[in-house]
Amino acid sequence: MNRIPEIMIGLLFAGAAAAQTSEGPQPPVVDPGGPGMAPSDAIVLFDGKDNSHWLTMEGKPSKCTVGDGVMTCRTGAGDTQSIEKFRDAQIHVEFNLPYEPAMRGQGRANSGVILMGRYEIQILDSYQNATYANGSCAALYGQSAPLVNACRRPGEWQTYDIIFHAPHCAADGTVETPGSLTMLHNGVLVQDHASVRGRRCVAGEGPIVLQDHSQYVGRKIGTAAGVTEGAPDTIIKFRNIWMRRLNQ
Numbered sequence: 001m002n003r004i005p006e007i008m009i010g011l012l013f014a015g016a017a018a019a020q021t022s023e024g025p026q027p028p029v030v031d032p033g034g035p036g037m038a039p040s041d042a043i044v045l046f047d048g049k050d051n052s053h054w055l056t057m058e059g060k061p062s063k064c065t066v067g068d069g070v071m072t073c074r075t076g077a078g079d080t081q082s083i084e085k086f087r088d089a090q091i092h093v094e095f096n097l098p099y100e101p102a103m104r105g106q107g108r109a110n111s112g113v114i115l116m117g118r119y120e121i122q123i124l125d126s127y128q129n130a131t132y133a134n135g136s137c138a139a140l141y142g143q144s145a146p147l148v149n150a151c152r153r154p155g156e157w158q159t160y161d162i163i164f165h166a167p168h169c170a171a172d173g174t175v176e177t178p179g180s181l182t183m184l185h186n187g188v189l190v191q192d193h194a195s196v197r198g199r200r201c202v203a204g205e206g207p208i209v210l211q212d213h214s215q216y217v218g219r220k221i222g223t224a225a226g227v228t229e230g231a232p233d234t235i236i237k238f239r240n241i242w243m244r245r246l247n248q
Contacts, residue, residue: 038092038242045082045208046071046241054080057209064210064238070096071238073111075214075231081117085205088246091115091162096237097125099154103232105131109154110213111236112141115164116206119196121183123211123236127151138185143197146190157239158186165246169201176201210238 031040038044045053048069054062056078063077073080097109109125119140126137126149133145138160152158160183167179179196183189216231 036240038240039244042092042242042244043084044242045084046238048239051080053083054210055083057081069239071241072235073210073212073238074235075212075233077212078214079114079212080210081207082209082243083207084243085116085207086243086245087116087166087205089115089162089164090244090246091160091164091208092240092242093160093162094157094238094240095123095160096157096239097123097154098235100125100232100234104129106135107231109234109236110231111234112209112211113160113162114209114211115162116166116202117209118198118200118202118206119164119179119181120211121160121162121181125151125154127153138183138190140181140191140194140196144181144191144194146185147192148188148190150185150188150190152186160185161187163246164196167196167198167201169203173201173203208241208243210236 028041033039049066051062051064051066051071054064054071056062062080064071064073064080066072091113093113095111097111100108103109106124108129109123111123112120113123114120120142122135122137122139122141124131124135124137133139134142136146136149137151138146163182165180167175168177170176175197181191181194181196183191213231213234
């Protein structure tokens with residue numbers, strides 16, 4: 001009688017039992033919060049009360065305004081950066097875009113969430129508004145197009161849930177190991193471990209930057225062939241922004 005299968009089955013059961021009873025440190029407890037609330041271990045960057053966690057790129061108080069739980073960044077406020085800096089992180093951002101029917105392509109409600117001040121996740125009204133794929137809403141700008149277009153209509157609140165791992169840098173400042181970006185847009189997977197590169201590698205930490213296209217008002221803002229529209233005066237609204245550090 002061949003007892004090898006019986007022995008193998010016994011070993012499998014023994015291994016499963018050992019796995020179930022093995023000891024190890026318990027994972028930290030995190031309260032996930034509720035709707036509109038950050039997890040208990042998150043760093044809240046905007047809670048609807050003030051913009052004290054944000055500065056202009058020159059280090060002065062942010063020119064975005066706060067009211068009714070919303071941070072409003074109007075064209076001319078300039079890029080706004082978080083005081084908090086990070087590398088690998090989970091980031092949550094909610095935004096609301098205006099309807100600009102006279103514009104098309106890159107000219108329609110253009111903004112961005114720039115990670116570490118360098119790697120841009122595009123914000124754009126891509127609802128029934130085509131543009132080049134790696135410049136559309138939820139693209140890692142210039143690098144990775146979103147897997148799908150999950151945009152809501154302008155005027156509706158949208159969410160980005162971002163898992164970002166920064167590139168590792170070589171001694172000469174080039175990218176030694178690419179980073180990665182996984183992201184949900186309105187709960188839909190749009191970036192799945194997309195490779196994150198850059199012309200220059202950032203070895204330290206960096207801020208989140210909310211982009212303002214004020215320098216392009218009335219001027220061409222796209223770089224693709226045939227893109228000729230200029231940027232209008234635009235109002236972008238943000239709320240419920242938080243970040244959790246990873247592997248730190």
